Amino acid sequence: MMASSYSAKDEDGHITVSGPGGAALRNKKPENTAFKQQRLPAWQPILTAGTVLPAFFIIGLIFIPIGIGLYVTSNNIKEFEIDYTGDDVSSPCYNCAENFSWNSTKFCTCTIPFQLDQPYESNVFMYYGLSNFYQNHRRYVKSRDDSQLNGNMESLKYPSKECEPYAHSDNKPIAPCGAIANSMFNDTLELVYNDPNGTNVSISLVSTGIAWWTDKHVKFRNPGGSNANLSAVFQGTAKPVNWRRPVYELDADPENNGFINEDFIVWMRTAALPTFRKLYRIIQKKNNMAPTLPRGNYTLKVVYSILKATDLNSVIWMGKSAVSRIRFKFFQVR
C-alpha cells in the first residue's frame, strides 16, 4: 500500500490521535455488541424529591440512635484542666518558670492543689498540652531518622542528615537524633489525693499503653534486639543535647526503655496543629466499687524539668513572645 493510508499529522508533541478507521476497518460491519453500541444495560437513577427524601429519612433514622449514643457519651465526659505554665505571678509554678529560665541545672518542683467536684468513675487519661509549639513545622517534622529508631545499627552510628543540626554532638552521633527527639517533653507529673482523713495517697499512673501498639512493637525498635544491654548498644552515641539522661535510662523497665519508651514514642508522633495535647498517663480503674478518682482535693506535683534550658531557650523566655504553654488535663471517657 501507499504511504498515504494514514495521515501524517502531529505537531509540537501534541497527542493527536487519529481515530479508528482507515482502510483496514472498512468493509467491516460494526459488531452489534451492547458496549460498542453504547447500549449497556444501565441503572439510571432519577433523583427526585420522591426518591431521595425517603432515603434521607432512612439515613436519618439510622443516625438517631447513633446521635443518642453520642449524646450520652459526651455527657459522661468530664474534663479538668490545669494551667501550670507559670507565666503569671499568682501561679504556684511562677518561681519555677522564672528560676528555670535562669538556672538550668536544678530541678524545680511546684505543687498545685485542686479540687474535683465530681468523681471520675472509669479510666482517666492524663494529657499534657502545649500551645504555640510547632511540632508540624516542616523542618521539625522531617528532623528524625526512622531507620535509627527502628533499631538499625548503621543509622545509629551514622544518623540521617535530615537530623541536622541535631545529628552530632561532640563528634558523636546523637541517638535518637533530630529536633523532635531533642525537644522531648520531660516534665514529671505526679498526682496525690488528699484524703479527708488526712493521709495523702499517691495515685498510680500507668505509663504504658499510651503509644500506638504498632509503633511500640514494630516501628520503634531498640538496636541490637530486645534482650541486648542497652547501655552497651548505645555506647559511642551521645544523648540529645537537651536531655538530662541518655535514652537508655528513660525508664527502669526494659520493656519501656530506649527507643521503645512510650513517652518518647508519643512525643515522636508529631502533632498536627501548633496547639496540641499528648497522652501522658492513664489512671486505671482499680475495682468496680470505688471511683477511679473520688471527689475531693488533690495535689499536682510538677517536676519542672522539661526542656532543659539552653541559651536559646532563655532567649525565648526573656522575649516572652513564644511561650509554650504547658497544660495538664484530665480526660475521662465514659
Add this chain to the structure above:
Amino acid sequence: PCPANEVFIPPKFCDNRIVSSKYTVWNFLPKNLFEQFRRIANFYFLIIFLVQVIVDTPTSPVTSGLPLFFVITVTAIKQGYEDWLRHKADNEVNKYRVTVLEDGRRIRKESEKIKVGDVLEVEENETFPCDLILLQSSRDDGTCFVTTASLDGESNHKTHYTVPDTESDVESLNATIECEQPQPDLYKFVGRMHIYKNNEEPVLRSLGPENLLLKGATLKNTQRICGVAVYTGMETKMALNYQGKSQKRSVVEKSINAFLLVYLCILVSKALVCTTLKYVWQSKPGQDEPWYNEKTKKEKETNLYLNMFTDFLSFMVLFNFIIPVSMYVTVEMQKFLGSFFISWDKDFFDSEIKEGALVNTSDLNEELGQVEYVFTDKTGTLTQNNMEFIECCIDGHQYKYRDASSEVDGFCVTDGPVNRLQQKAGREREELFLRALCLCHTVQVKESTEQEVVPPPEEQRGFIASSPDEIALVKGAMRYGFTFLGLESKTMKLLNRNNDVEIYDLLHVLNFDPVRRRMSVIVRSKSGDTLLFCKGADSSIFPRVRQEEVERIRMHVERNAKEGYRTLCVAYKYLSEEEYVQVDSGLREARLALQDREQKLMAVYNQVETGMNLIGATAVEDRLQEEAAATMEALQGAGMKIWVLTGDKMETAKSTCYACRLFQRNTELLELTVRTLEFIGKRREDQLHDLLLEYHKKTNLSSLYCRSWSTQDYGFIVDGATLSMVLNSSSENNTNNYKNLFLQICQNCTTVLCCRMAPLQKAQIVKMVKNSKGSPITLSVGDGANDVSMILEAHVGIGIKGKEGRQAVRNSDYAIPKLKHLKKLLLAHGHLYYVRIAHLVQYFFYKNLCFILPQFLYQFFCGYSQQPLYDAAYLTMYNICFTSMPILAYSLLEQHISIEILLDNATLYREIGKNAMLRWGPFLYWTLLGVFHGLVFFFGVWFLFSNPALQDNGQVFGNWSYGTIVFTILVFTVTLKLALDTRHWTWINHFVIWGSLAFYVFFSFFWGGVIWPFMSQQRLYFVFANMLSSVSAWLVIIMLILLSLLPEILYVVLHKPRAPHARQSSTGGLQSPRSSARPLLMRTFSDESNTVI
C-alpha cells in the same frame, strides 16, 4: 535508450524516497522529548520537577516526576508506534522493486533509487513509483487506463494518452522534457517535450495531465507501459498532497486553556500569599527559629532574598497539583477511546456501500455538540446524486419516458405546456437530439473482463463517468433507442434505433468546467460532416443560441427546475471545414502553451461555442437522500441554522429546499439574486444596497419583537454573482457595511440558500460566518471534490461517502455514509461527547482544587513551613490512581439523557449550545464547590482534632493522621460527587467507582502496613488502620462526606425542572406530537438532568 536526458538533468532533483516518518532510531529520544516539552503544560511540569530536584522542597521530586514521566512515556510510545508504522509504510514504498530500462536492458531496482529521467516499465495492477510521462503503452491506441483510488478515491478508470510520436520506439527516442515546478494540484500539469530525430528539427509536443501518470495510481486494463520519471520522491504530486493538513482545535480546548490560566493565577497568588505571610510571621522573634527547631548552619547562612525565592518556589511546588498533569492524558484518552463509538455505531453502517462511519480525527468529538451553522452541499448530500433521466424536451415538445414496453419505440409524448396536442417533433430532430446525448459526454463503457462469458444485458451495461448526470443521460438515450457502445481509439460507436452501428470520429473534447458550466465535443460523422455538440446549464447555453429557439425551450426548463430536476440544454452546430481547421489549430496551440494554458483554452472554447442551434433540454431527477427532510428538520429543531451552498441553479436548489422542508409554506423568501437586482432605472449597486437595507429591517424587526423565531420564518436566497458583489464591493467601507448587513440578515433567517457558488465561494462563506461576531461553530457537509474547501474551512468537516469520489471523505474530520446519519452524529454523539468532556474538564479542576485547598490552609497552622498535609504517596497517586478511572469511565459512558430521547427531542441540543457547560458561570460554580469542599474537609477535621482523645484508649493522632483523614474524606467525596452526577450506571461505572474506593482503602492499608526499607521516613505506618479504629474518625468522615454532598443532593432534589421549551418545530404554533406524547417521568428526568450537570 534515453541519452538526451543526461544532457538535461540538472543536479538538484531529489531522489525517489518518500519520507513521511519524523524520527529515526537515533534522534527519536531527543527529538521526541524536545517536541513534547514544547507543549506549555509539559514544560511547566518539567520546570516544577526541576525545581523539586534543585531546591529543597516539601515534596520529593517523585511526586511530580512520576506522573510526568508517565505522561511523557505514554505519548512517546504512541508517537513512536505511529512513526514505526510510517517507517514501515515508507519502506514498503521505497523498497518496492521496479523495472528500469537502462541501455536497452531491464534492470530491477528499488523504487527509492529512481532518478528523474529514468525510463520505467510498469505492469498491469502495479502502482506507479513516481510521476511518469507516458511514453509507450501496450495497447494499440496509445492509451492506458489507471485508477486513482488511492489518491482521490475515484475508482473509475481514467484514460491517459501517450505523448504522440513517442510510442513507436522508446529504445531510440531522444528527447528532453520541460515541465513546471512540482505543484500539488492533481489535475494540472503543463509541460513540453522536445523530440530529436536524427538531425531533424526537434518536434515539440505539449504535455498535459492526460500524459502524466501519478505516483500512487494503479495501472489497469493495460499490460505494460513505459514512462519517464518527471517528479520523484517528495516532489511527486502525491507527496505534495499529503503535507500539512491544518490542525483544527476545538472550543473545549480553548476553555481548558482559559481555565488553566485562572488556576495558574490561583497557584501563583497562593504561593505569593504564603511567602508573604511566612516572612511577616517570621519577623517576630523566635518564630523563625524556635529553640526546639534550629536551622542548620547552611540554612542560616543563605541570603534572605534567595530564601524568599526558594520559599516561593517551594510553595509553588507544594500547590502545583492544582494544575493536573493527568488531565491532559485523560482528555486525550477520552477523545481517542470515545471516537471509537462513532465508528462502532451500527446505525452508521450502510449496507449498500458496506461501510460505517469513519473518524479521521478524534480532536473534535465534542465540537459535534456545539454546531450552530450547518453548511451543506446540495448534490450528493441533500440529494442522492443518483440521477435518473425523467424527461426531455425537443424543440419545445415534451417527451416523458413511461415504459419501454407500452409503445414500440418507448418514446411517448405528453402534452407540454405549449399545447401542441400530441405533436411530435420531427424524427430528424429527435434523432439529432439523441445522437447529441450519445456523443456529448466523457462516459466510458466498463470493459467486461475476459472471465465473464456472458456479456451483461443491455440495460445493465456498465458506464463509468466522473459525473452521474452523464450516465443518466446516456442511459436515457439508450432507453430511447440510441445505445452508446464505447470509445475506441478516438472513434465513438453507437447503436441507433435501427440497430445499425454508427461511427463517429472524436476530434476534440471541450471539457466541462464549473465556470463555463458546459461541455462540448467535436465529432466527424461517417458522411464527413463535422459537428459540435454542446450541453450545459441553461444560463450558459441560452446566450449562445438563437433567441427564438430559446423561448420554446425555456418554459420547459423552468418548469423542470421548479420541480427539482436538474436541467441541461443541448445544442449543436455544424462546422464547416475552414471553421474546423481554425478551431483545431486554435485548440492545439492553446494546449501547447506552457503559460496560461487554462485561459487560452477557455478563450478558444468560448469562441467555438457560439452561434449554436438549440435542440432541446433534458431533465434529470436527483432524488433526495433518505430522510433528508427529517434530518434537516431535526437539525433546525436543534437550533442550527442551515445554509445550502450549491453550484446548482436557483430554481432547482429552491425546490430541493422545499422538498427538504428547509423552506416551509409560510417561510418568507428574501431573494438577493441577479434577477432581483435587475431593477429598471437603478444601478445594480444601488439596488443591492436598497435590498440589503430592506431585508435587514424586516428580519431585525421580527427578531426584536420575538426572540424565538417561531412567528415568521425567513429564508434567504443569494447567488454567487451577488455574493461576490457583496463581498468585493468597489469601495472599501461599503464592503464592510454590506458584509455586516448581509451577515445580520443571514443570522436572522432560518435557512440561507446560496446557489451558483464556485467551490472557493463556499469556503469564503464558511469563513465569513466563522469569523463573524460570537465566532459560531460551523459544520460543513459535502460529498464531492468541490466541497473540500468548505470542509477544510469549517470547524467540523463531514464527508458523505457519496458517489463523487472520496476526496471529501479524505479531507473530512468525520465521514458518514448517508446524510441521515448526521442527525445521530450531532444530536446524540455530539451532545453526549460535549457533555462528557465538559464535565470531565470541570470535574478535573474541581477535584484538584479541593485536593490542594486543605494543603494551602494547613500552611496557616504550620508556620508557613511548606509542610505537606498529605503523604507523598497520596499526593502522587491521587490523580493517577484514586480518582482518574471513575471520571474516565464517566466521560466515555455517560448518557445523561438516553440516545433515543436525544434523537427525538432536537431541542435538547440547544441547551448545551454556545459552550454552555464550560462558560465562566459553570466554572465559577465548580470552583466554589471545590472551595466549599476544601473548607469543609479541612476545618471539619480541624474541629475533630481540637478534641484530644480520638481513640477509645486515649491515644492521640499526629499530623499524618490529620492528612490521611482529610484525604480519605476527599477521595470519597470527590468520587461520590461523580457518582451523584452519573445518570447512566453501567456495570463499568459501578466497577470503576466502587473499585477506586476499594483500591484506595486497600492501598492505604498496604502502604501503611509495611515498613518500607527504601523510604527514609515511615510516615504512614499504620496511620490508616489506626484511623479506622477510631469511632470519632469514622463519624467525622461520614459526617463530612455527607455535609459536602448535601448541597448537591438538595440542589438535585429541590431543583424545579425548567419548563420545556415551547418551540419544537418551525411550523408555527404546532407542537411536535412526539414531545407531548412522551411519558411524564421521562420528560422530567431528561429536562432536569440536563440542567443538573
